[in-house]
Amino acid sequence: MSALSRKSVRWGESILERAFFLCAFLSVITTAVVIFILIRETLIFFESVSVTEFLFGTRWTPLLEPKSYGILPLVAGTALIVIGVAVLALPIGVACAVFLSEYASARTRSIIKPTLEVLAGIPTVVYGFFALTFVTPLIRTFIPDTQVFNAASAAIVVGIMVLPMVASLCDDALRAVPQALRHGAYSLGATSFEVTTRVVVPAGLSGIFAAFVLAVSRAIGETMAVTLAAGATPNLTLNPLESIQTMTAYIVQVSLGDTPAGSLTYQTLFAVATLLFAATLILNIFGTWIMKRFREVYE
Amino acid sequence: MQPVKDLTTSHRLRQRQAKATFFKYFCIAVTASAVMILGILLYQIISDGYRWVDWQFMTSYPSRFPEKAGILSAFVGTLWLVSLTALLAIPTGVLAAIYLEEYAPKNRWTQFIEVNIANLAGVPSIVFGILGLALFVRFMGLNRSVIAGAMTMSLLILPVIIIAAKEAIRAIPNSLRQAAFALGATRWQVVSAHVLPAAMPGILTGIILALSRAIGETAPLIMIGALTYVAFLPESPMDEFTALPIQIFNWTARPQETFHELAAGGIIVLLGVLLVMNALAVYIRYRGSKS
Numbered sequence: 001m002s003a004l005s006r007k008s009v010r011w012g013e014s015i016l017e018r019a020f021f022l023c024a025f026l027s028v029i030t031t032a033v034v035i036f037i038l039i040r041e042t043l044i045f046f047e048s049v050s051v052t053e054f055l056f057g058t059r060w061t062p063l064l065e066p067k068s069y070g071i072l073p074l075v076a077g078t079a080l081i082v083i084g085v086a087v088l089a090l091p092i093g094v095a096c097a098v099f100l101s102e103y104a105s106a107r108t109r110s111i112i113k114p115t116l117e118v119l120a121g122i123p124t125v126v127y128g129f130f131a132l133t134f135v136t137p138l139i140r141t142f143i144p145d146t147q148v149f150n151a152a153s154a155a156i157v158v159g160i161m162v163l164p165m166v167a168s169l170c171d172d173a174l175r176a177v178p179q180a181l182r183h184g185a186y187s188l189g190a191t192s193f194e195v196t197t198r199v200v201v202p203a204g205l206s207g208i209f210a211a212f213v214l215a216v217s218r219a220i221g222e223t224m225a226v227t228l229a230a231g232a233t234p235n236l237t238l239n240p241l242e243s244i245q246t247m248t249a250y251i252v253q254v255s256l257g258d259t260p261a262g263s264l265t266y267q268t269l270f271a272v273a274t275l276l277f278a279a280t281l282i283l284n285i286f287g288t289w290i291m292k293r294f295r296e297v298y299e
Numbered sequence: 300m301q302p303v304k305d306l307t308t309s310h311r312l313r314q315r316q317a318k319a320t321f322f323k324y325f326c327i328a329v330t331a332s333a334v335m336i337l338g339i340l341l342y343q344i345i346s347d348g349y350r351w352v353d354w355q356f357m358t359s360y361p362s363r364f365p366e367k368a369g370i371l372s373a374f375v376g377t378l379w380l381v382s383l384t385a386l387l388a389i390p391t392g393v394l395a396a397i398y399l400e401e402y403a404p405k406n407r408w409t410q411f412i413e414v415n416i417a418n419l420a421g422v423p424s425i426v427f428g429i430l431g432l433a434l435f436v437r438f439m440g441l442n443r444s445v446i447a448g449a450m451t452m453s454l455l456i457l458p459v460i461i462i463a464a465k466e467a468i469r470a471i472p473n474s475l476r477q478a479a480f481a482l483g484a485t486r487w488q489v490v491s492a493h494v495l496p497a498a499m500p501g502i503l504t505g506i507i508l509a510l511s512r513a514i515g516e517t518a519p520l521i522m523i524g525a526l527t528y529v530a531f532l533p534e535s536p537m538d539e540f541t542a543l544p545i546q547i548f549n550w551t552a553r554p555q556e557t558f559h560e561l562a563a564g565g566i567i568v569l570l571g572v573l574l575v576m577n578a579l580a581v582y583i584r585y586r587g588s589k590s
């Protein structure tokens with residue numbers, strides 16, 4: 001190869017490398033643009049509404065007179081869903097993970113895991129449909145005063161939705177516990193229950209906690225199921241049988257209507273989304289950090 | 300002499316063993332009920348909607364009259380959306396993964412990009428919708444067009460594609476690269492002729508799963524204002540559109556029972572499409588693992 005052509009090959013190579021770098025850099029640009037847009041519109045929003053009123057106000061009625069911009073009812077609605085998810089998905093997810101990692105044969109695993117993955121792959125709007133047409137009527141046959149739109153139904157389906165993620169992350173955490181620890185406990189005469197609850201689960205606890213944090217983050221950001229099943233009533237309540245509104249459901253409600261850009265209502269979208277973005281981002285970073293920081297390292 | 304106490308019949312031990320057995324069956328029961336939920340969900344949807352899924356349903360526009368309503372515009376809209384999203388997201392995602400795995404120096408800057416991608420993957424889809432609304436629909440003036448939807452979806456699934464492609468590329472043994480380098484191949488020749496073909500099954504699987512996600516996503520499309528009533532088919536990327544999940548959402552949100560059945564019909568079609576795509580992914584993974 002002559003010196004010239006080798007040089008031109010290298011020249012082409014460096015162009016390619018730069019093009020590839022741009023593709024990877026696009027993700028950084030995306031994040032920057034998201035943060036820029038959210039912060040810019042939120043700052044404009046705070047010119048009309050004080051930060052204190054927004055964060056600590058107990059009435060959220062931006063679409064009705066008299067208008068009021070206290071986000072607490074939306075936060076309470078979101079919290080109800082999160083509590084429901086924590087009560088449901090966490091214990092069930094851990095039990096599934098214990099079954100998969102401690103009891104199931106390789107064959108059973110190879111059937112159960114993909115089945116749970118199917119559950120994870122179902123679009124969220126389908127869960128919304130399921131909540132409204134199956135879970136809500138079911139709740140209402142047992143507790144007739146339940147409202148048609150209620151937090152409980154939405155929380156149940158969001159719990160089902162995040163279950164595969166919780167189960168899979170916990171399963172990873174439990175399987176990372178070395179066999180020697182189990183063998184040690186068994187050889188001292190422990191039963192499988194004692195090995196699981198006193199050795200394996202404590203050893204995998206950081207992974208389980210991380211799964212929990214990531215599940216909460218998913219539940220906060222979940223949109224379609226809560227929009228369809230939980231209602232559109234910003235309601236400062238902790239009663240799961242009442243109609244509520246989450247932060248995400250509010251964003252959908254506004255964008256379904258015709259809201260002119262630049263209006264205060266349009267800016268509420270960004271204010272709510274900023275809070276949502278910040279909450280999920282912090283939880284995600286926290287969850288990944290726990291997973292990395294507290295991972296027990298056994299040689 | 301005192302006889303040795305038989306440990307296997309000791310009350311305490313039996314209690315502990317009973318607890319262990321109970322716990323084992325408890326875990327089995329919980330897992331079984333999780334799987335059962337999937338069964339109930341599918342049964343519920345199929346029994347609600349199967350009567351509506353026919354040729355007329357596939358070839359009609361949405362209508363106020365349930366018996367005349369169909370998903371033609373939604374189905375074609377979804378096809379447009381997924382094709383454009385694939386066109387935008389696949390090359391960008393795969394090239395980004397190639398850069399990060401094959402070219403990027405191992406320094407803080409690269410690490411920053413990787414952490415950033417991982418965090419983007421966890422951002423709620425509705426926030427991407429807000430981004431699409433502010434950037435593509437309003438700022439770039441693309442209105443409620445298919446291309447605005449596809450660009451929003453592309454940003455949403457890019458992290459998924461990048462992460463999957465990176466894993467597939469990382470799984471390729473280094474000896475393959477070194478052998479090609481030793482014969483004088485340039486980095487691009489190594490990547491294009493050796494690494495990419497070997498990593499292709501894994502990359503394709505990731506792409507298909509990411510596109511399945513794009514097909515099912517609803518919230519970002521609602522944010523950018525994909526119309527719920529569209530009685531025409533998009534003819535160019537600049538046309539307005541609707542999509543299957545949007546149509547399902549619209550029907551589910553109505554109070555009448557009949558529209559819920561239509562929604563179930565739409566869900567059957569949607570899940571059918573996803574099933575075909577997932578089967579394809581499993582098949583590719585299986586073929587890849589054999590060779």
